[in-house]
Amino acid sequence: DGGITQSPKYLFRKEGQNVTLSCEQNLNHDAMYWYRQDPGQGLRLIYYSQIVNDFQKGDIAEGYSVSREKKESFPLTVTSAQKNPTAFYLCASSIVGLAGKNIQYFGAGTRLSVL
Amino acid sequence: DAKTTQPTSMDCAEGRAANLPCNHSTISGNEYVYWYRQIHSQGPQYIIHGLKNNETNEMASLIITEDRKSSTLILPHATLRDTAVYYCIVSTQIKAAGNKLTFGGGTRVLVKP
Numbered sequence: 001d002g003g004i005t006q007s008p009k010y011l012f013r014k015e016g017q018n019v020t021l022s023c024e025q026n027l028n029h030d031a032m033y034w035y036r037q038d039p040g041q042g043l044r045l046i047y048y049s050q051i052v053n054d055f056q057k058g059d060i061a062e063g064y065s066v067s068r069e070k071k072e073s074f075p076l077t078v079t080s081a082q083k084n085p086t087a088f089y090l091c092a093s094s095i096v097g098l099a100g101k102n103i104q105y106f107g108a109g110t111r112l113s114v115l
Numbered sequence: 116d117a118k119t120t121q122p123t124s125m126d127c128a129e130g131r132a133a134n135l136p137c138n139h140s141t142i143s144g145n146e147y148v149y150w151y152r153q154i155h156s157q158g159p160q161y162i163i164h165g166l167k168n169n170e171t172n173e174m175a176s177l178i179i180t181e182d183r184k185s186s187t188l189i190l191p192h193a194t195l196r197d198t199a200v201y202y203c204i205v206s207t208q209i210k211a212a213g214n215k216l217t218f219g220g221g222t223r224v225l226v227k228p
Binding site for chain 1: 149159202214215217219220221
């Protein structure tokens, strides 16, 4: 099936630890995105990438890092510098084109908690 | 980024049409209106989008006012599975191509039997 796979579904982080969230897509999309969602809130953009080996900061990039070595994969690392990492993390992908053409499709999310 | 305003919550009777309003009075001429919904603890699901014309697909209809300052999402025959948070979003073009979706608080829709 075509889609976006996020893993793991649940993740626990210890103080001072970096953790990496996986996002893989087989939709042949060029653009990929990471969002963070806090309880009862909407989504906020962390990072996005429109092509392999290129990515841009979103609205809340501090404490996060990404890489885009393959078209299919866009992992997100939550570093120890992110002081409040507990949240629901969502990955999305889309084609690259004019604003009316690039519908974003989302994965099922990873719920990160701090021990 | 253009902001949207939606009711915090609304109830709807099963089998009836659900009309979800959204105000986006600061929308620019080239910005699209997107609707997504999110069922509890899942990723958002795309519903429909439009620029200035009304749109319809298998899930819903989107009615955009002539001045583009507001829109209404219509779910023609609501079912219990339509219970979700519905987000109205004005899409902003980023860099050369691609769009940024800014999610507000959305409308929590409860479909009742």
